[in-house]
Structure formats: C-alpha cells, structure tokens
Amino acid sequence: MSLLLQDVRHSYALTEVLGGVGLALSPGRVLALVGPSGCGKTTLLHLCAGLIDVQEGRLDNSFVNPALMFQQPRLLPWQTTADNIALGLRAQGMARAAARERAHAMGAVLGLDFEALAAYPHQLSGGMQSRSALARALVLEPDLLLMDEPFAALDIGLKAQLHRLLLRHQREKGTAVLMITHDLMEAVRLADTVLVMAAGPGCIVHQHSPQAPALARTDAMVYHDTAELLRVPAVRAAFGLDVLQDEGACATAPGSAVNVLPLQGHRLQALQPAPAQDEKKGMRCG
DSSP states (O other), X not given: OOEEEEEEEEEETTEEEEEEEEEEEOTTOEEEEEOOTTSSHHHHHHHHHTSSOOOEEEEEEOOSSEEEEOSSOOOOTXXXXXXXXXXXXXXXXXXXXXHHHHXXXXXXXXXXXXXXXXXXXXXXXXXXXXXXXXXXXXXXXXXXEEEESTTTTXXXXXXXXXXXXXXXXXXXXXXEEEEXXXXXXXXXXXXXXXXXXXXXXXXXXXXXXXXXXXXXXXHHHXXXXXXXXXXXXXXXXXXXXXHHHHHHHHHTOTTEEEEEEEETTEEEEEEEEOOOXXXXXXXXXX
16 A cells, blocks of 8 residues: 655646645655645645545555545534544444444543533634544544644644654554644654655655654754754745845844834834944944
8 A cells, every 4th residue: 555646736727836746655654745835735635635636647545544634623513522523434334323432432542531522512622622633533543644734723732742642543553644734843743754845836845754763752853853954955945944044134234233212111122224434534424
C-alpha cells in the first residue's frame, strides 16, 4: 500500500495552484506538507482524498480505508458527542449499539469522559470538540489519515496533548498520515518527512527528515531542527522571511534615530529619520 503523486498540476480557471508536485507515502509513516497560505496545500490534500479530480499528472492511492480530518471539527449539532464519533461506523453499516460502544472506547482514549460523550457539540469547549473530531477519524482505524490543519486553533498545551495522542495511536496501528500545516515547528515535531511548499504555483522546494522518532523528540531537538530549517534559503524564501528581514534592516538603518513621543501620560517609542547633519559645521540642518 502507498500513496504516490507524480508531477501533479491543478488550476482553478486560469490560476495554476499546483505546478508539478510529487511525493510518496508508505504505511506507518507521517508526512507533513508545510508552507504559507495560498501554496496549494489544501488543494493537494483534497486531491489525495478524492474530493476533487486530478487534472494533470499521476496520483495512485492504494490505501483502502482512508479518513479525513478537517481544520474545523464539523460535528453534527443535533447529535451527541458519542453519536458524532460513531457516525462513520454507522455509515459503514455497523449496528448502533456496537458503534456507540466503539465510540465510547475511543472517546475514553482521547480523554472524553461519559459526561462529554453524552453532551452536544455546543456544550463542549473547543478542545473537546477537537478531541471528538480526532476520535471520529481514529475510530474507523484508517490505514491512511489525511489531516487539514486540525490543531491550528488550539492553545499550545492542548495541541501538545493531541499531538502525543495522535502519535501513540499512529505508532500502535501503523497508520500512514498525510498532514498539512502552516506551522513549521508542528511539522518538525510530528512528521518523519517534512516537505516545504512555496506558492506561485505551489511546488515542493525542500525536504527535511528529523533524525529521532517523533515520540522521542524533545523540545530542544524540535527547536534546533526548526531553527536549522529556517536557515535554508528556499525555506526562507517560501515564507517571505528575507523580505521581512530586508524591511527590518531598512527601518533600523544608520541615520535613523529613536524619538520618544508623549501619548496621554505614556511614552511611545517611534522610529524617525534623524535630521541631516552639516559635516562642516557639525550642526544639524533644517
């Protein structure tokens, strides 16, 4: 089983969003696509999920039981948490009682107690909704899990918890994971292979493979790898970091001075060009 893309191209009307993308994903591996907004990450994921048709290139997906987790939880508001988790099982024809039993078991693994499982989506916190959405995907025991920035809206503590829950389940089941994110550090923390994409049209410009297994990576290792990635010219260009650096250099160039302006009893620092100096007289002009 594998997921294979070769020279995949895609356009919306006259706008080319993917300009020849290739990748390969095998069972038990985690691959992260990371890049700025507008580089075609979501389009690529939707192609892999079969939600849109391939226009050009080759896409072969031999996984037989894929699941997709969206950026938003997308829980059905008229269903309880347990019934939302069981939704895919019921769609596969499983009896209601058996599906609910599986849903409760998976919910417990992800930290959802009986009260949370009996609640409706509007009664859950954002973190609980995200746990429910992850449980709904994992309860299907997919051989391929496609993830569209599912942790983007979570705080750092909850994100770390769900990262570890996902990685433990993935290691235990041997699930292949293709995830997209704009967070380079998240990609380095979770993935066996990180592919950095650039826009205009979307293409892969750099590949990085962290050395340690994901569950063995310390914060220091993740920070170090991320910092090293941010030194790669192609990665910096993809995220527009060199442009920001150049703008910062201009703002603090020699000849600028920091003036302090009063603002209702507070002091506000603002960068202002220093007046030109007459070199002959040592006086300021103007």
